[in-house]
Amino acid sequence: MMEIKNLVVKIEKKIILNNINLSINSGEVVAVMGPNGSGKSTLAYALAGHPKYEISGNLKLDGEKIDDKSPDLRANMGLFLANQYPVAIPGLGINSFLWQVYKKREKKLMSLVDFRKHVIELAKSLNLNLDLLNRSLNDGFSGGEKKKMEILQMLVSSPKYIILDEIDSGLDVDALKVIALTVAKFALKNKVGVLVITHYNRILKYLKADRVVILEKGNIIKIGNNKLAEEIEEAGYGEI
Amino acid sequence: MPEDNVFKAKRGLDESVVTTISQIKDEPKWMLDNRILAYKKFLDMKMPSWGADLSGIDFANIFYYVKASQKTEKSWDDVPADIKTTYDRLGIPEAEKEYLGGVKAQYESEVVYGSLMKKFSDQGIIFCGMDEALAKYPDLVQEYFGKLIPMGDNKFAALNTAVWSGGSFIYVPKNVKVDMPLQAYFRINSANMGQFERTLMIIDEGAFVHYVEGCTAPIYSTDSLHSAVVEIFVKKGGRCRYTTIQNWSTNVYNLVTKRAKVEEDGVMEWVDGNLGSKTTMKYPSVVLVGNRAHGEILSVAVAGKGQHQDAGGKCIHLAPNTTSRIISKSISMKGGRASYRGMIMMAPGAKNARSKVVCDALILDKKSRSDTYPVNKINESEVTLEHEATVSKIGEEQIFYLMSRGFTDHEAEAMIINGFIEPIVKELPMEYSVELNRLINLQMEGSVG
Numbered sequence: 167m168m169e170i171k172n173l174v175v176k177i178e179k180k181i182i183l184n185n186i187n188l189s190i191n192s193g194e195v196v197a198v199m200g201p202n203g204s205g206k207s208t209l210a211y212a213l214a215g216h217p218k219y220e221i222s223g224n225l226k227l228d229g230e231k232i233d234d235k236s237p238d239l240r241a242n243m244g245l246f247l248a249n250q251y252p253v254a255i256p257g258l259g260i261n262s263f264l265w266q267v268y269k270k271r272e273k274k275l276m277s278l279v280d281f282r283k284h285v286i287e288l289a290k291s292l293n294l295n296l297d298l299l300n301r302s303l304n305d306g307f308s309g310g311e312k313k314k315m316e317i318l319q320m321l322v323s324s325p326k327y328i329i330l331d332e333i334d335s336g337l338d339v340d341a342l343k344v345i346a347l348t349v350a351k352f353a354l355k356n357k358v359g360v361l362v363i364t365h366y367n368r369i370l371k372y373l374k375a376d377r378v379v380i381l382e383k384g385n386i387i388k389i390g391n392n393k394l395a396e397e398i399e400e401a402g403y404g405e406i
Numbered sequence: 407m408p409e410d411n412v413f414k415a416k417r418g419l420d421e422s423v424v425t426t427i428s429q430i431k432d433e434p435k436w437m438l439d440n441r442i443l444a445y446k447k448f449l450d451m452k453m454p455s456w457g458a459d460l461s462g463i464d465f466a467n468i469f470y471y472v473k474a475s476q477k478t479e480k481s482w483d484d485v486p487a488d489i490k491t492t493y494d495r496l497g498i499p500e501a502e503k504e505y506l507g508g509v510k511a512q513y514e515s516e517v518v519y520g521s522l523m524k525k526f527s528d529q530g531i532i533f534c535g536m537d538e539a540l541a542k543y544p545d546l547v548q549e550y551f552g553k554l555i556p557m558g559d560n561k562f563a564a565l566n567t568a569v570w571s572g573g574s575f576i577y578v579p580k581n582v583k584v585d586m587p588l589q590a591y592f593r594i595n596s597a598n599m600g601q602f603e604r605t606l607m608i609i610d611e612g613a614f615v616h617y618v619e620g621c622t623a624p625i626y627s628t629d630s631l632h633s634a635v636v637e638i639f640v641k642k643g644g645r646c647r648y649t650t651i652q653n654w655s656t657n658v659y660n661l662v663t664k665r666a667k668v669e670e671d672g673v674m675e676w677v678d679g680n681l682g683s684k685t686t687m688k689y690p691s692v693v694l695v696g697n698r699a700h701g702e703i704l705s706v707a708v709a710g711k712g713q714h715q716d717a718g719g720k721c722i723h724l725a726p727n728t729t730s731r732i733i734s735k736s737i738s739m740k741g742g743r744a745s746y747r748g749m750i751m752m753a754p755g756a757k758n759a760r761s762k763v764v765c766d767a768l769i770l771d772k773k774s775r776s777d778t779y780p781v782n783k784i785n786e787s788e789v790t791l792e793h794e795a796t797v798s799k800i801g802e803e804q805i806f807y808l809m810s811r812g813f814t815d816h817e818a819e820a821m822i823i824n825g826f827i828e829p830i831v832k833e834l835p836m837e838y839s840v841e842l843n844r845l846i847n848l849q850m851e852g853s854v855g
Contacts, residue, residue: 257825270812
């Protein structure tokens, strides 16, 4: 279980998230929705351990406290953040990078040759142009390609908990569908807890949320089921 | 390691030291005269004041000549054990040992390992120490020696011409393509000993060679001087690639003059990596004298604590349709300073000449410094010249991104840095690229330098 208790997040003394309480069980999909500026992405960064935020409260992953742990330690405990804006690392070849990512999380390694084949299969399943695998990480990639690369990294790092930070922004319908279905399938098969941070309901059509949490101005203002997401799509955040 | 030198000249430099060096080597008179003339030039010339700070060099406190063993070794078995140990410590990969027949390794100021692979000699390739070349092929040496870098070129070229010892001589005959890199390893062994190797290469028409030179040195407490001269002649349609990875200890002044003359349709490529030394001044040059000649300088410099890497390149276009490219990548950290200094010259008549200069600097912390000094002298209107320069820092978002994938901050930094220099590293032979990445990682962790 990923537990968030009394979480307060500040940046330069300004409160961005105020007293958030939320838990995500293994195998559960929780959607966090809210208008721009509600603090959704801050929640993702705070959970992953971005150093620019000042946080108080309790964060636990499978019972272990993580709020004083650096991002790499959290990742190695099985937390994966799919970034809203994946950064480029020029010169860092994707093939070798994915192998390094895989080695960080996996104890029983397949051979490098088998791993390459595995990556190609995964890339095909995401409709990712295979030529991209020979390039530098996210360097010159389109928005959609970057998002697919996030999911590819997710698949090779075998996480236990996934945070998708607006993975749906800037995606066309086909890319959205393949990404959402890939995550849904992966989460179901491996009993992974998923936190889907999104502005829109459309990703939740393929990745069904067990719970929907509405965030506004740093506070959780409503918790409901999938219906809540549909209501928002029809009525907008103003009507909640 | 004990200093069991067979002969060591006295400390400091005067005409008698110059004469002694020449006499010990039993050189022809023209070389002795050349040395003495160069020594006088050296005395007359001023220290270069336009670049790095060289005030720490104490010319009177340097050994200008040390000879390690009496004769040039003929086979690997004959190489003294302590020298082999040194090679082991340099980490020469096992895989390379089968090629050691082709290695010219300079131990102290002399080539001690000098057996040529038979297939080279069958092809008419000459690959030997400069001293041996002077003895065996005096006419060939005299025809080219100092013709591209005259003794008066700069104070350190004059010094090298006066006291040079060791270095490689390579001649590749017409249309012969050497299919494996020729390699040499250099090191400084005696404290305070200058190393003044002299390399001369002649790549005849349509020929190809890749020469690889790697340098590492143990740490000493007193300042040391390395001042080499490399002259390369690429004839019509020939191609030469010269790769250097230098990792002198951080008390060494590394002041090297490298120049290549490229004739019609010839190609010269300098691949230059500067990691070590206290101060480096090195600007490999290409003089493009023939139609369509091409020159390329790829350089990477890493400046750590107390280091100043003043490196770059020069491309001199003297003929039509000549092309050149300089790619310079520098990393400065822990208070180090990396400077790019380069010159593009296009002479009247160099119509359709094209040149592109890219210099990228990565600065890792606030104490460190990077600067660029590009000079363009364009005296022909129908030319194209591009210049791109970037200065970057490692972004917090890049580090966070990689850390969120499970990498420590050190690992993340190393990945970003290795990515930054990748365009150069991929041009290196594999074992060198591995070594370069490893050295940079060590330097970042502070365990060296």
